[in-house]
Amino acid sequence: MKVCNLSAPGRRVTVRQTGGRIISSHNRANEQKPSHSSRRVTRRAEDTEAEGPALRPGPLSPATLQALQRSVGNAAVAGILTERGGSPRPAEPAARPPAGRPPSVQRAPGSSSDEFDDGGISEQDLLAARRAAFLTALHGEFAKSNQWDLSATQGSDGSVTRFTAAKRPKKQSRPRPFTETPEVKDLRRVSTVVRTYLKNQGMNPVEVQAAIGRSGRLLIAANDVKSNAHLRDLFNRGDGTQVLAGMMEQTRGKGFPAEPRNQQEIHDREIRQHTKAKPEAASPPSFPGIQSALNSGVTVAVAGPPGMHAERRIVAHNDGITPDHLGGTKRPCASCATALYPEGGPGVHPGIFQSDDVFNIGFPEYDHSDLGNEKASAERMFQRINKAVEYTYVTVTKRGVEVPEIGSESESEPG
Ligand SMILES: [Zn+2]
Numbered sequence: 001m002k003v004c005n006l007s008a009p010g011r012r013v014t015v016r017q018t019g020g021r022i023i024s025s026h027n028r029a030n031e032q033k034p035s036h037s038s039r040r041v042t043r044r045a046e047d048t049e050a051e052g053p054a055l056r057p058g059p060l061s062p063a064t065l066q067a068l069q070r071s072v073g074n075a076a077v078a079g080i081l082t083e084r085g086g087s088p089r090p091a092e093p094a095a096r097p098p099a100g101r102p103p104s105v106q107r108a109p110g111s112s113s114d115e116f117d118d119g120g121i122s123e124q125d126l127l128a129a130r131r132a133a134f135l136t137a138l139h140g141e142f143a144k145s146n147q148w149d150l151s152a153t154q155g156s157d158g159s160v161t162r163f164t165a166a167k168r169p170k171k172q173s174r175p176r177p178f179t180e181t182p183e184v185k186d187l188r189r190v191s192t193v194v195r196t197y198l199k200n201q202g203m204n205p206v207e208v209q210a211a212i213g214r215s216g217r218l219l220i221a222a223n224d225v226k227s228n229a230h231l232r233d234l235f236n237r238g239d240g241t242q243v244l245a246g247m248m249e250q251t252r253g254k255g256f257p258a259e260p261r262n263q264q265e266i267h268d269r270e271i272r273q274h275t276k277a278k279p280e281a282a283s284p285p286s287f288p289g290i291q292s293a294l295n296s297g298v299t300v301a302v303a304g305p306p307g308m309h310a311e312r313r314i315v316a317h318n319d320g321i322t323p324d325h326l327g328g329t330k331r332p333c334a335s336c337a338t339a340l341y342p343e344g345g346p347g348v349h350p351g352i353f354q355s356d357d358v359f360n361i362g363f364p365e366y367d368h369s370d371l372g373n374e375k376a377s378a379e380r381m382f383q384r385i386n387k388a389v390e391y392t393y394v395t396v397t398k399r400g401v402e403v404p405e406i407g408s409e410s411e412s413e414p415g
């Protein structure tokens with residue numbers, strides 16, 4: 001996969017990859033602001049290393065947690081956190097570190113280096129442990145409901161590190177002729193034109209969505225930060241219709257980028273859509289359903305951390321309101337469908353739920369730093385998703401072949 005620079009202009013964007021997962025700068029923000037009390041505890045933990053960690057009433061400090069994880073493992077720590085349930089009651093003292101283990105001195109979180117390189121538990125390990133505690137709880141909620149088919153990856157300690165969930169009965173949807181409104185039909189064509197152009201530029205937009213915003217302007221977004229910056233430059237420079245015409249011109253010259261695996265049939269459909277939008281020689285392309293929005297101007301919805309899904313960026317640029325007309329190249333994931341259409345609806349055909357971070361950016365419940373409360377957060381998050389998502393859908397080709405879920409995290413990271 002192509003390696004892309006994730007730096008947005010004027011701002012360094014930190015993306016951490018933990019075993020194939022992104023920890024966004026959004027999530028990390030909390031990790032880098034230790035309170036004074038946690039600094040004190042850090043020193044105390046170092047001073048009393050030989051005695052092993054002792055649990056005190058109240059929330060566990062990161063230092064105590066790290067010491068616990070080192071000595072008893074992540075699953076046990078998750079268990080202790082669940083048992084504590086945020087109550088001030090001290091839990092059982094944890095096991096001591098193995099005798100003879102040299103004390104490992106750790107820098108305080110937020111020190112100049114992002115990594116601990118001295119053999120101690122890294123900040124990354126701590127994040128992974130918090131994440132696993134939350135995901136294990138969330139997976140438990142899905143399982144308990146007995147309405148979802150689950151597929152999970154577990155760590156050696158039995159904690160869930162990632163999972164997908166498809167609601168029963170799983171629905172299939174086939175490529176079909178457009179039955180949407182003229183607006184949505186043209187929004188999907190625009191999304192296809194833009195995504196094809198970006199891929200031919202060597203970028204990895206993952207997904208592109210377009211909408212008519214409240215201002216009457218056309219809103220466009222990709223999942224990928226670099227793609228969005230590029231689009232913003234393009235659309236700031238010229239008339240929207242002309243920019244799209246230029247993209248189509250380039251595609252005619254370069255052809256269509258290759259699509260992975262079984263997506264060829266879906267890809268063929270994209271070609272047909274593209275052909276429909278293809279301008280006659282020397283005439284502007286025609287998007288009758290959205291021409292007035294195009295004439296009002298194009299806003300590229302750049303807001304949001306790396307990997308955040310395009311439809312969520314569009315909502316963020318639309319005063320938090322889901323546009324009436326939204327069209328992209330893929331179905332919304334279960335998390336986006338929940339965020340955009342909390343009451344669900346027959347016209348909403350979400351894909352399966354995926355636990356990876358980029359799918360869930362912006363969910364207040366999806367907060368791994370809220371240690372000790374992951375059970376309550378997981379419960380709330382599951383309730384929201386289960387209410388909004390009546391069924392989940394997989395896309396199948398006309399021959400009935402299932403198309404692998406696209407927009408998975410491996411594709412979300414331009415890495
Ligand atoms: Zn999504």
